[in-house]
Every structure is written in C-alpha cells, then in structure tokens.
Amino acid sequence: EDKVVQSPLSLVVHEGDTVTLNCSYEVTNFRSLLWYKQEKKAPTFLFMLTSSGIEKKSGRLSSILDKKELFSILNITATQTGDSAVYLCAFYTGNQFYFGTGTSLTVIP
C-alpha cells in the first residue's frame, strides 16, 4: 500500500534555529513530491519536486528529493514565529495524491 511518513511528529524550536523536516515514502508509481504549509485551514503550496538531487529554494526554505532512498527533506533556516504551522508532504502517483500526517512546528520567541 502506498504511504508517506513524516518525522518528527512535532517540534519546538527557538527563533533563529534551523530545522529539518523529513518525509519518507513508499509508492509504486512516483511522479512528484509536494510540500505544503498549513496554518489554520488551507494548506499553502511550498514546493514540487520531481527530480532527485535538485534543491529547490524559496527564501529561508529549501527542499531536496532523494528518489533512490525514497525521502525528501524540508529545511527552514533562521526560523521565525510566523513559521509555526503544520508542514505536510504529499506524493502524486499519477492517480492520486497521498498526504502524510504532517510535522507540527512551533517557533517560540
């Protein structure tokens, strides 16, 4: 059965810290992996990764995919309180999207 596992489940850090969130997957037909940030309701799109080893960056956030080892990481540097949210990863098989349960990140001042 296709599945995605995120770790850690939750994380509390101080402002300015760097965090690494993990997403591993087992899927029969991989097409792409996506990262989302969910604060209250709607998840907001962060990155879509399709190729192994190519880092995507947006400001303090970056992500990379390893298709051989079947995982992706999301890095956030110089964290701010506004980064507090649940971070979701999902993969697309060509038929549907599978989401993980998310990592809850809390950034304290």
Next chain:
Amino acid sequence: DAGVTQSPTHLIKTRGQQVTLRCSPKSGHDTVSWYQQALGQGPQFIFQYYEEEERQRGNFPDRFSGHQFPNYSSELNVNALLLGDSALYLCASSFGSGGEQYFGPGTRLTVT
C-alpha cells in the same frame, strides 16, 4: 485574481442527512480535487474531476459523489451522513491532474 473559494464555511448536519459542498477553482485551473481532513491527520484524497468527469477516486464509499460544471466549479455530495464524516473538507484546484494544487479555505462539517 481570486484563489480557490469554498462554501459554506461551516455546516452542522444530523446523522442520515445529505450535504452539498461547493468549490470554485482558481482562475485558469481546470481540475478540482476534494479531500477530507480529520483533526490531526493529513488530507485524504476523495476524488478528482476534470472535463466534468470523475477521473480518479480514493478509498471512499459511494455515499461520496461529486460533479463538475462547465465553468470548472465543483460540488461534493455526501449522503446518509455518519458521525465519522465530521471533518474539514478541502477543495484543491490545478491545471491538469498532477500540477501544483492550490487549496481553498475548506468547509468544516459537523455531524451530530
């Protein structure tokens, strides 16, 4: 440019009733996907509509059905509501089936 919109925001129904949720996709998008998100869980894929047809379906019973209109907007219908159907229902739109999905604010359904 309006993003994805959903209505209503909140809804309270009784077991056994039927409910219809609505979604308008982001301008330029032609594909709508529906998700159910229980508290503390990731979104679970219900189905996806493209060209007014259901193209993909997740592991949900036939009580969950949908429709897409010529203007790409979509409805999610749930019949014979159960307590376990209480959740946040999210709609996401994209251009094509595997593209970047943009989510709406969701409809919080409570079944009593």
